[in-house]
Amino acid sequence: MSDSGEGIRFRVLGPISMTPHTPTAAKVRVLLATLLVRANEAVSTASLIDELWDINPPRTAATTLQVYVSQLRRALGEIPSEPTTSDRRLHTVPPGYRLTVSPTDLDLARFETLRRTGKEAYDQGDFTTAAADLRESLALWSGVALSGVPHGPVLATTCVRLEELRTVTLEQRIAADLRLGRHHELTGELMELVNQHPYRETLHAHLMVALYRSDRQSDALQAFSRARKALVDELGVEPGAGLKRLHDRILRSDPLLAWQDPSPARPAPGAPALWLPPATADFTGREAALATAAKLVPGAAEGEAPRGRQVLVVGGRAGVGKTTFAVEFARRNAAGFPDGQVLIELRGSQDTALDASQTIIALLRRIVPAGAEPPAGTDLPELADLLHRAVEGRRLLLVLDDASSEDQLRPVLAAMPEVFTVITSRRPLTGLDGARHLVLDVLRSSEAHRLLVSIVGPRLADDPAAGREIARLCGYLPLAVRVAGSGLAARPHWSGADWADRLADESAGLTPFVAGDLDVRASLLVGYREIGPAERRAFRLLALAPVPDFPLWAAAALLDLPPAETEQLVERLVESQLLSVRRTAPGRPCRYSYHRLLRKLALEQLDADPPGAVESATDRLGAAFLRYARYAAALLTPGATEVPDGDGTDFPPAKVVGDTPARWFQDEAAGLVGSVRQAHAAGLWCLTWELTEALAGYFEAGSVWDEWAATHQLALEAAQRAEQPTARSAVLRSLGDLAWQQRRNPQAAEYYETARAIHHGLADRLGEAHCLIGLADVALTDAEPGPAAKLYAQAAELLGDGADGRRGRTDVLRGIALTHLLSGRPEDALVGFGEFVDAAQRLGDRRWVQFGSRSIDRIQEHVIDRTPADRLEAVEVRPGVWLVGDPHLRE
Structure with missing residues (x-):
């Protein structure tokens, strides 16, 4: 490979460019832009095709994409035909491609770093550093982000996010400059900005403050009037509460609004300390949780709350709104804490957790006068003593945000x-x-929908079905709901249904869940990155378990670990809020599940596993499902197969399935069907049809028609591709059973005849006999008891006297009894059903015994002992399958 790739710089904060040479072909630039906004991440081929051609890709899209990749590699100085080397930038990785870019080589990465350090400096009260870093980050922009190329879904979403982030950064840089007393220099810039962004209330507020501090009170009031007119005339809404309060403070010449040097601006002991983020204007729900928390506030109930009740831990997964809740709680209860409310973020740069000393230093900077901060190198005991003296006697409310451990606190x-x-x-x-603990869950569906409507407005209120679907696709997670709402609000030409379709696109992963500086993926990644390597591997691989949830034995199969180690891992993931756990009933095993967006994150991270790891895990899970499904099927339909011996495994089938196979199948049905689909998608043909065969008895017993059809079509294709006639005939026979249950007799007969011919060619007498029984049932339900009796007799001859034919011979007894009944010989039918019940009892099939007993009772009551007004209106021909209206029933 050529070394000309060194020194390459990339720009996306303006027109897409690459030094020394930017590709001239538009599609190659689109490919470059898409890989850059997802730099150092695997971008799926499907996403790239969607980005390049939107909803109408050509038939040759995959091949053409490879051509564009080759052209981009040449532009990067790489030789496409060379093997991948360690210094190559553009890598082929499942499920697509990854562009490796150093943070110093991409303007977006530098912007993010400077923006983050500037925000942290601002939060720490270092406004000089904040203003410098934020100004430097904004200088990296050379125009509208990602301009010069067509935008597909990824680039369109990212462009909106970046432009919003640019404006938010600009607003914070201006806030830092205002803190530094630069109000005179800012007035001209702010007047231009409010014209460019007439609906940004933060910019209007900054302009009003700058004018007021420049001794232009009347101009500041006029600035509010212009802001209000723009909002009312264009949007039909009044200014927000914050802008109105600022207007009132300017009217009464609030002395606290005048500029002061930021160093002594910190409150002295005894003065209120107000260091909370702004309230969330569209805060939704959580009323019960807020009421519960409010009871802990001293003086809320009769008498003062004891000290042990003065620590409240608000828990929940990333994005559930813990910080928003804490700020809302603090603001609602501000009257109980006249000395102030303070929020300290417990994470520094690069998402690293502050230790106890750093936390105390950050807190002291908020609540002690300038110059009273501890000198560098002060040890933890002395810091703690300084903090104790600073807060003693003060009624403060402290929010410690995003704690990572007890030792930190x-x-x-x-x-x-x-x-x-x-x-x-x-x-x-x-x-x-x-400490008292309050765990926040996702919003209720109605709350999530209400939050969406408050963000998007009437457009979504008029389409409640789309709103509910968007909320569902967000998993009702508040952060995701906010992001989705902001994304739709930024696209006035999109309908709610269009946006729901975009969010439902599995190939896009979490890419649509970004708006401005709200990034669901980034929020969820914090929790993922702080767990250990073993937990991260488990988090990724467990996402391969078919939804909605999975038991511990399935986790052990995916991870290839013994039960005890598996349980420890999944429980640590539960503690980290990366998995959820529930117990379906007392005494039943726990089941684990992902929030739908956490599962998307886990699937995105699977490329971190070694080659073949995903396929191996899928195979192990399918094999485990097969082992237990075969055991359950043998219990559900005794005599069809032998009960497999599997008690030597880590999870013995007898313990996993128990003695209620039907309930086990119901619990695991979604996982079993999903495992069939996974096996088929992975090309595991044998596993596909074996799983399907094990499911057939459950599908037949429960009339689970849709899943029966879907899995058997996959199994039929698998058997054909693997050229396995025995498997193909078994699948065809089961499809015949399905068609017969659905009253599609001609199709059922066709399936049975095709399967019978295959069995006959293989000299498989048992399989052929079961096909004849199926054909006899078709004749029976076609009101042809005579031909049916002959087919049953042929089947009995093929079954012989061997042990492997016991279930088939019992089934033949059922059919012969029915032919007697439908031929007008009820006494013979009673005898026949008696023989059937005896045989079913010897077989151990309680379902067949109950069916036979019901049949005897109905024949006796409605045929043998019937009154002139009584008659048998319907006949149960198999358990749960009825023949209605046959003329023989009325004789």
């Missing part, structure tokens, strides 16, 4: 025995003595 809490503390964390933090 204990020294901080010990130093503040009288401070009401709200802690948010994805971990349970059960080791904190005296």
